[in-house]
Amino acid sequence: MPQAHARFPPTRLASRPRDGRPWNQPWWRPAPGKSGVLVYLLLIHVLAIAGLILFPLPGWRVFGVAAVLATAGSLGTTIGYHRLLAHRTLRLNPVVEQVLIFAAMFNGSGAPASWVAYHRLHHACADTELDISSPSQGGFWWAHLRWLYQSPRAESQRWCPDLDHGRYRAWGHAEVPVLLLSLSCGLALGWAGFFWIGAIRLVYCLHLQCFVNSLTHLGPAAGRDRSQNVWWLGPLQLGAWGENWHGNHHAAAGVARFGRRWWQVDIGWYLICALEAVGLADRVKRPVTRNAPVHNRAAAAPVEPHR
Ligand SMILES: [Zn+2]
Numbered sequence: 661m662p663q664a665h666a667r668f669p670p671t672r673l674a675s676r677p678r679d680g681r682p683w684n685q686p687w688w689r690p691a692p693g694k695s696g697v698l699v700y701l702l703l704i705h706v707l708a709i710a711g712l713i714l715f716p717l718p719g720w721r722v723f724g725v726a727a728v729l730a731t732a733g734s735l736g737t738t739i740g741y742h743r744l745l746a747h748r749t750l751r752l753n754p755v756v757e758q759v760l761i762f763a764a765m766f767n768g769s770g771a772p773a774s775w776v777a778y779h780r781l782h783h784a785c786a787d788t789e790l791d792i793s794s795p796s797q798g799g800f801w802w803a804h805l806r807w808l809y810q811s812p813r814a815e816s817q818r819w820c821p822d823l824d825h826g827r828y829r830a831w832g833h834a835e836v837p838v839l840l841l842s843l844s845c846g847l848a849l850g851w852a853g854f855f856w857i858g859a860i861r862l863v864y865c866l867h868l869q870c871f872v873n874s875l876t877h878l879g880p881a882a883g884r885d886r887s888q889n890v891w892w893l894g895p896l897q898l899g900a901w902g903e904n905w906h907g908n909h910h911a912a913a914g915v916a917r918f919g920r921r922w923w924q925v926d927i928g929w930y931l932i933c934a935l936e937a938v939g940l941a942d943r944v945k946r947p948v949t950r951n952a953p954v955h956n957r958a959a960a961a962p963v964e965p966h967r
């Protein structure tokens with residue numbers, strides 16, 4: 661039995677809707693309490709399409725600001741949310757940690773406790789019926805977008821009690837104001853800035869992150885866990901380059917490095933090494949061997965935070 665199942669009995673992994681499988685609902689019906697998520701997703705897509713029609717060429721300044729914000733947000737998600745908070749594979753200077761959390765939220769990744777709760781649940785039962793974002797169960801679009809507004813919430817008290825307090829809980833209250841700021845701040849550079857730095861950036865970052873749930877879980881069905889590496893996704897992911905080595909990550913979720921070979925570019929890992937070199941990160945968990953063996957999958961279970 662996988663370690664995570666031992667800690668979190670399957671019957672209590674998540675509360676299911678009465679009809680059982682949420683992916684069998686019509687695509688347009690949000691889960692209770694998640695109407696706002698669907699409205700947000702529709703809004704940014706409509707604004708992004710309008711922006712691409714009205715301002716197909718935004719100019720280098722607007723494009724550059726959007727690219728910098730997207731890169732910062734991607735690093736916030738892959739280092740701050742994923743490698744630090746969800747898997748505790750390193751320890752970070754608290755100021756750097758809070759900056760990364762803000763960058764991730766500004767990029768539309770949601771509050772830290774909700775992201776981490778969903779992610780630990782995903783690892784604990786990857787690609788089974790209890791996994792809330794598996795294409796093996798609900799198909800590509802379920803794994804890519806629909807689970808965001810149609811799955812039951814993962815309980816933060818159960819999945820990440822280490823984040824259910826203090827400054828982490830406070831970020832939950834800041835989610836809507838941060839998103840409104842993110843969506844509208846580009847107006848300072850005119851209407852092209854409004855669309856490109858706001859909705860177009862958010863839609864781009866949304867889909868590039870969603871591919872990690874959908875595309876990188878469409879691997880061979882030989883085993884239960886269908887995670888795989890997708891090399892060509894990396895260059896499209898800016899600062900989140902490294903998340904595309906998702907098969908490596910599932911094989912050894914307890915280490916901070918996602919790339920294994922020298923040619924597996926992992927921008928998040930390089931920044932962690934840089935932060936460690938200047939004393940802003942420590943207790944970095946490294947792979948024992950270059951190719952982590954499959955039996956290390958048990959490391960996918962949530963781990964205790966550093967004390
Ligand atoms: Zn993970």
Ligand SMILES: [Zn+2]
Nearest residue numbers: 782887906910
């Ligand atoms: Zn996964």
